[in-house]
Amino acid sequence: MTKDEQTRLAPHPVLPDYYGKAEDRRTRVDEMFDSSAEHYDWITDVMSFGSGRMYRRQALLRAGIKAGDKVLDVGAGTGVVSWLAQQIVGEEGLVVALDPSKGMLSQAVKLGVEHTSMGLGEALPFPDDTFDYLTMGFALRHVADLGAAFAEYQRVLKPGGKILLLEITRPEGKIATAFLKFYLKIIIPNLAKIFRRSADSKVLMRYYWDTIEQCVPPATIVEALKATGLEQSKRAVVLSIFSEYTGIKPARV
Structure with missing residues (x-):
């Protein structure tokens, strides 16, 4: 690990399901958002019940x-x-x-x-x-x-x-966290794939939850x-x- 990597405060660790190393994150994230842009507002409106x-x-x-x-x-x-x-x-x-x-x-x-x-x-x-x-x-x-x-x-x-x-x-309680995880990582990505016919959007929304789950604490x-x-x-x-x-x-x- 370089000195720069030691001092950098990333909001979450490397997520190997989506990219292999920290320097690949920006390119991969941009690709996911670009490919899902036309579907994104529909998905988030459904996710928040409008x-x-x-x-x-x-x-x-x-x-x-x-x-x-x-x-x-x-x-x-x-x-x-x-x-x-x-x-x-x-x-x-x-x-x-x-x-x-x-x-x-x-x-x-x-x-x-x-x-x-x-x-x-x-x-x-x-x-x-x-x-x-x-x-x-x-x-x-x-x-x-x-x-x-x-x-x-x-x-x-x-x-x-x-x-x-x-x-x-993430909510503080384990039950609330488990419910939110099921909703954001399973239900919403599958709705995106079914109703928007977008496999890329499904991947993006799964990534969306994983970054929430792995994010550094609010403090x-x-x-x-x-x-x-x-x-x-x-x-x-x-x-x-x-x-x-x-x-x-x-x-x-």
Whole structure:
């Protein structure tokens, strides 16, 4: 193991069912998302019983996003969070959807997202002190290095700007975890294959659960936020499985 591998804080270990080594992860993940992009919103709507967009909108409002704000949505995928934020900030504001998958961003454009950019969270193509908010909806498990990503997130925020990271987290109880695993790893992938006729989507949704199951503990994520200098870093829990991580960039004195 190299020194870089020892210091990197990956959100989960290598998952050999999908790729053999850490450096292969990015290419494989991009392939899965590109090939499943046209099916992704249908799958997630079914998975959340149609409530996913309402929850995302409420989370954005809880975080304090308002008209006129400038928002960067990292790991935007098909652009649902970006599109909702776009409605909140209005014409006076700005929302940019960033994602490494061309296929996912093409779906975001179809949804109505006005500004998109291809890129990685660990190397954001924006100047320092640009955005009021940085959001990430259920994509934290797909970055390579939490520390590097959080440092970049803080860099592009204006002083006093806020991070909002939405994630699904394993429930604390064994029974609840077993139920969620059966639902997300067995039922949802098979529904994707049957109704969307997409074997690739089935693989992606199985990967989706495996990254949840193997993800580092919430306390590790909060500590990583604090380690980059973000103030008031914390986690709020909604409905036992939804984690809302927040942190604020220090204001300059």
